[in-house]
Amino acid sequence: MALDEQKTDGFKYVGTRPNRPDGLDKVTGRAKFGADMSAPGMLHGAILRSPHAHARIIKIDTSAAEALTGVKAIVTRADFSKNIKFAPGSKGATWSVLENVMANEKVLYDGHALAAVAATSQLIARDAIKLIKVEYEILPHVTDVDKAMAPGAPIIREGTADSSVPDGYHPNVVGYHNSGHGDVAAGFKEADLIIEDSFSTEATHQGYIEPHACLATLGQDGKGELWCTTQGHWAAQKICAALLDLETSQLRVTASEIGGGFGGKTTVFIEPVALALARKANRPVKLVMSRSEVFRATGPTASTSMDIKIGMKKDGTITAAQGTFRLQGGAFPGAPGNFTAMCAFAPYSLKNVNQIGYDVMSNRPKQAAYRAPGSPMAAFAVESIIDELCNQLDLDPFEVRLKNASRKGTKASFGPRFDDIGLVETLEAAKAHPHYSAPLKEGQGRGVSCGFWFNFGGETSVTLALSLDGTAQISVGTPDVGGSRASIALMAAEELGIPYEHIRVTVADTATLGYNEISHGSRVTYASGLATIKAARDAIKKLCKRAAIKWDIPEDAVKWQDGCAVPSGPNAGDFDPIPIKQLTATMGATGGPIVGHFEANPEGAGVSFATHIVDAEVDKETGKTSIIRYTVVQDAGKAIHPTYVEGQFQGGAAQGIGWALNEEYIYGEDGRLQNSGFLDYRIPLASDLPMIDTVIVEVPNPGHPYGVRGVGETSICPPLAAIANAVSAAAGVRLRQLPMSPPRILAALKVK
Amino acid sequence: MNKIHVSTTVNGDDTEFLCDPRETLLDCLRDKLNLTGAKEGCGTGDCGACSVTLDDRLVCSCLVLGAEAEGKKIQTVEGIANGDQLHPLQKKFIEYAALQCGICTPGILVATKSLLEKNPNPTETEVRYWLAGNLCRCTGYDKIIRAIMDTAADMREAH
Numbered sequence: 001m002a003l004d005e006q007k008t009d010g011f012k013y014v015g016t017r018p019n020r021p022d023g024l025d026k027v028t029g030r031a032k033f034g035a036d037m038s039a040p041g042m043l044h045g046a047i048l049r050s051p052h053a054h055a056r057i058i059k060i061d062t063s064a065a066e067a068l069t070g071v072k073a074i075v076t077r078a079d080f081s082k083n084i085k086f087a088p089g090s091k092g093a094t095w096s097v098l099e100n101v102m103a104n105e106k107v108l109y110d111g112h113a114l115a116a117v118a119a120t121s122q123l124i125a126r127d128a129i130k131l132i133k134v135e136y137e138i139l140p141h142v143t144d145v146d147k148a149m150a151p152g153a154p155i156i157r158e159g160t161a162d163s164s165v166p167d168g169y170h171p172n173v174v175g176y177h178n179s180g181h182g183d184v185a186a187g188f189k190e191a192d193l194i195i196e197d198s199f200s201t202e203a204t205h206q207g208y209i210e211p212h213a214c215l216a217t218l219g220q221d222g223k224g225e226l227w228c229t230t231q232g233h234w235a236a237q238k239i240c241a242a243l244l245d246l247e248t249s250q251l252r253v254t255a256s257e258i259g260g261g262f263g264g265k266t267t268v269f270i271e272p273v274a275l276a277l278a279r280k281a282n283r284p285v286k287l288v289m290s291r292s293e294v295f296r297a298t299g300p301t302a303s304t305s306m307d308i309k310i311g312m313k314k315d316g317t318i319t320a321a322q323g324t325f326r327l328q329g330g331a332f333p334g335a336p337g338n339f340t341a342m343c344a345f346a347p348y349s350l351k352n353v354n355q356i357g358y359d360v361m362s363n364r365p366k367q368a369a370y371r372a373p374g375s376p377m378a379a380f381a382v383e384s385i386i387d388e389l390c391n392q393l394d395l396d397p398f399e400v401r402l403k404n405a406s407r408k409g410t411k412a413s414f415g416p417r418f419d420d421i422g423l424v425e426t427l428e429a430a431k432a433h434p435h436y437s438a439p440l441k442e443g444q445g446r447g448v449s450c451g452f453w454f455n456f457g458g459e460t461s462v463t464l465a466l467s468l469d470g471t472a473q474i475s476v477g478t479p480d481v482g483g484s485r486a487s488i489a490l491m492a493a494e495e496l497g498i499p500y501e502h503i504r505v506t507v508a509d510t511a512t513l514g515y516n517e518i519s520h521g522s523r524v525t526y527a528s529g530l531a532t533i534k535a536a537r538d539a540i541k542k543l544c545k546r547a548a549i550k551w552d553i554p555e556d557a558v559k560w561q562d563g564c565a566v567p568s569g570p571n572a573g574d575f576d577p578i579p580i581k582q583l584t585a586t587m588g589a590t591g592g593p594i595v596g597h598f599e600a601n602p603e604g605a606g607v608s609f610a611t612h613i614v615d616a617e618v619d620k621e622t623g624k625t626s627i628i629r630y631t632v633v634q635d636a637g638k639a640i641h642p643t644y645v646e647g648q649f650q651g652g653a654a655q656g657i658g659w660a661l662n663e664e665y666i667y668g669e670d671g672r673l674q675n676s677g678f679l680d681y682r683i684p685l686a687s688d689l690p691m692i693d694t695v696i697v698e699v700p701n702p703g704h705p706y707g708v709r710g711v712g713e714t715s716i717c718p719p720l721a722a723i724a725n726a727v728s729a730a731a732g733v734r735l736r737q738l739p740m741s742p743p744r745i746l747a748a749l750k751v752k
Numbered sequence: 753m754n755k756i757h758v759s760t761t762v763n764g765d766d767t768e769f770l771c772d773p774r775e776t777l778l779d780c781l782r783d784k785l786n787l788t789g790a791k792e793g794c795g796t797g798d799c800g801a802c803s804v805t806l807d808d809r810l811v812c813s814c815l816v817l818g819a820e821a822e823g824k825k826i827q828t829v830e831g832i833a834n835g836d837q838l839h840p841l842q843k844k845f846i847e848y849a850a851l852q853c854g855i856c857t858p859g860i861l862v863a864t865k866s867l868l869e870k871n872p873n874p875t876e877t878e879v880r881y882w883l884a885g886n887l888c889r890c891t892g893y894d895k896i897i898r899a900i901m902d903t904a905a906d907m908r909e910a911h
Contacts (some may be wrong), residue, residue: 023846026854027838029829033855036788122779123772207889209793209801210855258790259855260889291794474819482852482890644851647891651852654892678798678887686883686893 008638008700008707013493017643018500020486022257025378033609034213034229034256039284042136042215043072043118045277046125047270047287048132049297050114053141053671054154059220060115063616064131064139070124073281074132076115077104080276081245089162089174089333096332098243100366101272106139108156108331110672111296113269118285122313141363141671144218145305145328148362152476156361163243175359177338178354179414180322186351187320191311195388198307199381201720201738202329202664206370207655207683210259210290212298216274218244222284224537227733230272231261231479232518235379236268239511243272244279251275253478254509262655264299264367266518281573295676299368300665302327302335306381308344312389315398320562321413325378328360329367335359340374342414344382344716346452347401347423347609349410349709363671366559369520371652372453372713376720377552378660380738383602383721397448398431401611420708422635422699423450424608429695430611435631444617445729446475451717453612455710456521457602457703461514462531462594464492464539468588470581472706475508476518476528476536482651482712484524490640491529491706495536497563498580515598522710525640526605526701531598539596546583546590551575595713604703605710609636612653612718623742625661625727631693637709648711658684658713658718663741760821762787763831771818775809778802780818781828782898789829789858793887800886803859804828810866828859832865840903841865848899852890858884864900871906876901 025031030158062074080102086095105112107280115132119125140154147153149170161174169176214228224246230236233253241248258265274287289298304460305326311319323344329335337357345353358375390397405427410418430448431438440446463475476491485505493500517523544558547565551558557572558565564577587594615629632649639645662682666674675681700707728734733748755770762767769784776795781787781804789882790813793801797812804813804825806820841861845848851857860883866875867882874882878902880893888896 017849019846020849022854023851024838026857027829027845027852027861028833029787029858031854032788033791035782035792038786061881121772122783123774206771208855209799209887209889210791210851210853211793211795257855260853262889288792291796333763414781483849507781643895644852647852647895650892650894651890655889677796678794679796683887683889684899685885685893686880687877689880689893691897692894743823 006700006705006707011494012708013490013500015642016490017641018165018486020146020483021489021505022485024546025703031257033167033210033259035288037227037256038123038286039215039217042284043120043281044122044125044286045116045118045274045287046129047113047273048115049293050103050110050112050674051672052107052136052138053110054139055107055136056139057103057107057114057139059135061133062115065117065128068128068131071117071128071218072283073118073277074115075273075276075280077102079280080243080272083245084242084352088160090279092241094242095247097239097267100332101243101269109365111293111365113297116273116277121642143362143364143415143667143671144257145303145326145360148328148360149326151349156363159353160333160361172359172361172728174333174361175337177341177357179341180354181411181603182352184322184352184354188311190313190319192314193389193393194309194353195385196309196310197385197736199384199736200306201377202212203364203379204370204659204663205295205300205681206262206264208260208264211294212270213288214271214274215284215286216271216278217284218275218279222246222250224275226251226253226271226275227256228253228291229258229265231258231265231481231520234510234515235518235706236271237366239268239274240275240617244275252509252511255507257743258481261264261481262371262488263264263373263520266520266527269298275342282516283317291678292676295681296673297365299366301370301373302329302367304367306377308381308385310385310389312393313375314393316395316440318348318350318404320349322354323382323592324356324376326358326360328362328372330364331361332366333359335367336374343375343452344378345413347406347407347450350413353413355413371655371716375451375453375717379449379451379717380720380724385415386726387447387725387728390556398427401450402427403431408508413504419606419702420605420699421609422697425697425699426609426611426633426635429697430613430633433562433631433633435613435629435693435694440615443730444615445726446613446615447725447729449718449725450719451714453608453714453717455526455605455608456523457605458521458523459515459518459601460527460531461516461599462528462535463513464532464535466584466594468584470498470584471502474503474505474532475513476505477508478519478524479507479529481519482647483641484528486644487640488528489526490533490534491532495533495540496580497560521711523605526704526708526710529601529640529708530602531705532733534598535596538598541592542594543583544586547578549590604701606637606701608635608709608711608714610714610718612722614722614726616730617721618727618731618745620731623746625691625740625745631688631743632715633694633695633697634711635699635709636695636711637704638698638707640695641710645693645711647695649694652715653692653719654684654689656716657689657723660720660723660738662739755825756819758819759823760823773819775818776814777816777818777821780814781813787828787830791855791858793855799857800863801859801894803862803886805862805866810863829862832861839865840907843902844899848895850891850895850899856886856888860896868896868904868907870905874904
């Protein structure tokens with residue numbers, strides 16, 4: 001897109017903070033989330049899950065469950081498609097989803113589904129599950145990433161590795177990434193100080209408060225309806241149709257209000273099961289996960305084991321950087337070893353860099369995306385070492401980061417050259433922020449870190465229909481995870497020149513629009529926003545045409561200004577402006593309905609950087625860390641609705657605080673998850689956190705008409721490292737393992 | 753199994769339902785009375801999304817049996833607004849964007865209303881600890897706390 005097309009100032013609606021259109025529904029309890037829908041004749045489903053980490057299924061006996069009064073259908077793997085074949089790596093992605101949705105010959109982790117029941121009540125469905133008898137042959141298991149790669153480790157599934165994996169690795173290593181540029185060995189020789197260290201992070205869950213839930217109807221005619229909480233209903237439609245041998249278009253999927261996703265609702269778990277039960281019972285089936293099922297069987301992030309080596313000159317110049325990132329992704333391929341490696345050194349302009357990533361399988365649930373998948377862990381390791389280099393060379397952490405920062409034209413560590421980016425601006429804003437110069441008390445430490453995420457565009461389709469009264473109804477296909485209906489309405493208001501309140505944005509079902517990629521990759525305000533602007537311009541072109549006909553002048557002699565058609569210049573003729581209302585009121589007689597469209601694949605999602613500052617206090621008697629002050633500085637490109645941008649910054653920081661200090665999947669020797677509830681898997685509470693300050697930096701993204709960059713994910717990239725650096729400064733010990741829970745901090749203080 | 757007949761008052765209305773002895777108050781509100789404002793986030797009393805008041809006492813409705821509602825007075829999020837008049841907390845939550853996904857919002861509104869009735873002038877720390885049983889994964893609580901502090905100030909002024 002040419003820059004002269006980009007609007008970066010003089011906005012009337014963009015940048016204001018109106019109330020969100022779904023606000024009233026959400027404060028009165030009437031917003032309908034996944035579990036809030038019912039249907040006449042509806043049954044309730046329940047799923048039987050494996051108590052074993054790894055076992056062969058010898059026999060499933062459902063006879064006693066079938067005999068229970070009120071049970072209407074039982075499904076196992078036999079009730080799903082037999083046409084989906086196993087294939088290595090991403091070629092086997094559909095097979096992996098099917099195998100994860102319902103086990104076949106083997107259960108691969110504690111919580112793996114292997115049968116499901118539909119009954120007239122939830123209680124009966126749960127009772128029936130207990131009556132299903134399963135005979136298992138228990139197999140050896142492995143849940144740790146380094147052990148899973150070691151010789152002799154139990155093999156999850158032979159032949160899963162794709163062609164990226166060099167010879168000689170254990171069959172559990174299923175993906176390999178190696179990239180970089182320059183000569184790292186030569187670069188390390190130029191360094192005055194080299195630090196090399198190992199780090200690890202535990203699996204954490206997205207922790208959305210709404211469990212997965214759906215309501216399915218499917219008949220023998222192959223026509224189905226699915227209501228579900230999801231980040232992407234077209235993706236759900238496609239995969240459910242494949243798993244049940246349906247024609248895609250015959251399955252209509254409607255996205256409910258979504259009670260948090262953060263990447264965890266980008267795939268399906270219970271939806272195909274509910275459809276299979278509904279088909280067998282010939283009645284609607286509602287299926288809702290318990291919290292324990294959410295923890296045991298839906299995607300946590302990958303756990304990691306990482307080795308980092310960075311060389312630096314006395315003046316702070318980084319001479320070389322090398323990283324190895326081993327990701328444990330559960331019982332299926334797909335852990336983002338590649339993204340982790342590619343993000344690791346992205347904030348820095350490096351002559352010599354090399355990064356290696358591994359995707360490793362184990363007997364755990366399949367990892368799912370979690371907000372900038374892979375990037376937070378890599379930043380934890382890399383930014384911890386940079387902090388240590390600054391400490392040992394007595395350099396200011398901001399000066400060093402500014403000296404090495406990626407800028408426009410920098411060849412990124414992962415290959416391409418950066419266009420306009422805002423890393424330097426976030427560093428300068430953070431350095432100048434009063435937080436950075438505020439005094440610290442005894443026992444407190446301050447940490448800083450940068451973070452990076454790619455952002456994403458993806459297939460996008462938007463329709464903007466004008467009503468007779470001059471108001472607009474917009475159909476988008478991206479579920480609203482945090483206020484996007486407000487930002488989309490603001491962008492449409494800006495283009496059309498009509499008030500924000502005159503626009504209604506609806507998340508349309510799969511029967512209403514063309515394919516829309518999932519709400520992920522921080523893409524919604526960027527891609528659905530871009531599509532809305534283009535759809536509005538399409539509608540405006542049609543409005544101008546109606547005015548041109550009326551005035552009997554050429555179409556290009558009419559322009560759109562403040563919600564009115566006006567002559568484009570003095571030569572076009574002397575006509576009074578025609579307001580949108582007048583044009584729409586008569587549109588039936590002047591050519592029919594006026595609708596704007598946009599269907600494409602926007603590819604200009606600008607990358608995004610953030611810099612965080614955090615003050616932490618460590619209680620040396622208990623090992624407890626308190627976050628005293630937190631500041632997020634992030635480049636938003638252009639903040640459409642600044643309040644919701646701040647919300648994304650704050651939410652990412654809070655999740656990062658949980659990840660850094662408390663959250664972890666804990667597996668027992670038996671391979672079972674030990675903490676599948678919010679009491680033992682502790683996400684941050686209101687009483688754990690301070691206010692979270694935000695600074696919105698705006699370096700326009702050349703790939704969006706208003707300069708928007710996605711903001712949802714980058715905010716979780718810096719916190720792990722920033723907090724580790726703060727804890728290190730406060731406690732005088734470097735923590736290289738997350739979470740930095742009280743026992744770990746006490747242990748580190750003991751050996752100090 | 754025989755069902756239990758329960759007579760109760762929900763948001764001021766006399767209400768009756770039949771429940772299984774094992775069913776929670778949350779199940780009864782959602783599945784029998786179609787009051788789906790209270791949400792099940794955990795079913796174990798850890799997340800607060802199902803918060804309601806039972807005879808003016810704040811409870812997790814997932815930890816109360818439906819049968820225990822007999823003769824009691826229940827208030828849910830659906831009863832916070834007075835007709836078309838939103839409660840000041842509801843207005844402020846929209847204005848401050850104190851919600852992103854909104855799944856925790858009903859529980860947080862019920863819990864906060866209950867706090868302000870007991871303590872119209874809470875400190876930020878008191879609000880944070882009162883809400884320690886209401887998990888929000890989206891906001892980092894910042895805008896929620898600010899909305900509550902501002903509502904409390906407004907309500908004190910109005911008195």
